[in-house]
Amino acid sequence: MGLVIMKFGGSSMSDAGRIKHVAKKIVAKQKKGNKVVAVVSAPGNTTDDLIKMADGISSNPPEREMDVLLATGEMISISLLAMAIDVMGKKVVSMTGPQAGILANEDYTRARIKKINPQKIKEQLARDNIVIVAGFQALNPNGDITTLGRGGSDLTAVAIAAALKSDLCEIYSDVEGVYTTDPRVVKDARKIDYISYDEMLEMAASGSQVLQSRSVEVAKKFGVEIHSRSTFSENQGTIITSKEKIKGKEMESFLISGISFDKNQAKFAVTAPSLDTADIVREIYGRCAEIGVNIDMVNQSAVSDKKSVISFIVGGDDVKKMRKELDKIVLDYKASVSCAEHFAKVSIIGIGVKSHGSVAARVLEILRKNDISIDMISASEIKISCIINEIDMLKAVEELHKGFELSKK
């Protein structure tokens, strides 16, 4: 008898019909002889609606109160889903994050899970209940409700799977799994059967939105196998697991797993006296950690005897925040800051990147052939990222997908 954690996102919970559909999937899973814990997000646009309500009151609401407000979305989901399962004659019980024993640190709106006390979930499973847990929310040491940040429900599901030593964590969404690249952009994109945690992490960090990065990190740490699949079909999706397990399943793993991409990248350049650059870099990293901004491709180079330039990439919503912080930081030094926008980051991800030096060469070759100039490039163990003009992004993705023959299995 297995134990399966099933996680359903907001689009799977957006109306009564979909909630009933999810209930059927859960009951079917139980009928196959499994104990089931389902983790759910807030229905459809509920979270956005709640944020709008807060906007009507305050432009800068206290984070503690924001979390109380947002937590209601998942409570609506758990209660309605429990009702839908009850209608089918099955024993079911809902739990908020705090009730499920999800304990977090003191941060609001982006809390980190410290520990899960799975005792209550275990008790309910032992009574043959299906257990429905509110994703995204936790209890902090003050007894306050907190939330885990965007995509936090994935994290809840994986963390529960780890705490219960579950065989499998199924993450259902409106896509069929992880693709070699975004199928809405490249028609030939192929669904990946197996991908390693590390590759998935790089995919998530560089633009793929199928799974939240932190949930993949936790899955890797505790060896939880994730099955990313669609709520609306019975097809096999993508298994995210360890390199070792994949090797056992595929004769030879792919050199390149996929291509991810992200628009709205901005390139910051701070020009400062060379003597100060170390301090400034340290301060930038420190401030970024505090305000929760990710910076990438940090590069430092001397432009004269006395002047150096520190450049780095910041994406999406973080650009504004970063700009504000930098304006403050440069005040303390004889430094100036510039920001160029409309860049894109295209990343080639695969466990073969490092071992096959030829990958980087092929990337450069493909882009050069297509007259796409590269502004910055960086490589890690399993990823090569290129910063290019936003306008070239789709072409770059298509040509790289074709060049590495990713549509072929």
Next chain:
Amino acid sequence: MGLVIMKFGGSSMSDAGRIKHVAKKIVAKQKKGNKVVAVVSAPGNTTDDLIKMADGISSNPPEREMDVLLATGEMISISLLAMAIDVMGKKVVSMTGPQAGILANEDYTRARIKKINPQKIKEQLARDNIVIVAGFQALNPNGDITTLGRGGSDLTAVAIAAALKSDLCEIYSDVEGVYTTDPRVVKDARKIDYISYDEMLEMAASGSQVLQSRSVEVAKKFGVEIHSRSTFSENQGTIITSKEKIKGKEMESFLISGISFDKNQAKFAVTAPSLDTADIVREIYGRCAEIGVNIDMVNQSAVSDKKSVISFIVGGDDVKKMRKELDKIVLDYKASVSCAEHFAKVSIIGIGVKSHGSVAARVLEILRKNDISIDMISASEIKISCIINEIDMLKAVEELHKGFELSKK
């Protein structure tokens, strides 16, 4: 330095503008040197909307899950109100019912408060915080969220006032206070300055919807003075307090305080062998307690040597439930049941009812003069209730209000 409990109903929380208005009232109260705990209901129609969502899933949802769903309404209110107070630069903290230490029994959807642990509220008040508490909800011994039934936020407010030994519990709504009768029906209705707990209980039990009965019971038990007043004006409302305190404030208390009324009353008549009537009555009371139905004016009379009729009044939503129960009960006896609808109950309430025998006579006289026939009549220490045809109700209320000169102070 006083401690004031302020309770605001759903119509006071129905949009951002109203929430900001409530925030201003709370801050103004604090500025006068008070510590403030505010108890709030779900915004406007939120509770009805949530019930509709549940209806879309199940015609008979589990009560435990219904309570999880309904509790979200007050959580939205507390967080938004806390944000509105924060914008005004005041220290504020919100608490759900469970966080505020409101402990209830094991019933769902109509839990009874067993105890309040006011420690957390006290801690926050000591830190000069305004404390916003979600009304209507509590924590049960299983660690589940439960709700207190219709009007439960009044109960939360009064119970907190009792637990904190507060000087005053202000209950704000969209009416100016308690009137001699419904001012929407009788133009001359007069706002009452002071009314005793017992009179208020009778008013609430017989149709006045200003305050929930259970909250008045608790106020009486713990000597909490309630001030029922309007959110939308600064006028003095009605003070609900003990007879003794009222006597100190008014030279002579009124013979009659008010007239309440309630449509949709149904008269049940169970005809059964006389030998069985005692058993049947016992069973009816037992089942009513279990399903939460109130019966009134129970009357038993022999119609022949062997047959008796048990008749009683049931109001509003309870009629359907009662009919179902009676159908089951009569099966066990050689009994039959009939139900006549479209009755109304008109009640004359005042501490002078019993001591002045003339009140009953005057009621009968006024109704007779106006050709209104009385179907049943009952009298208690402070109330006389008449069952009449629904069609005569408004006229009866108007004529009694005029006859007892209630518009004069």
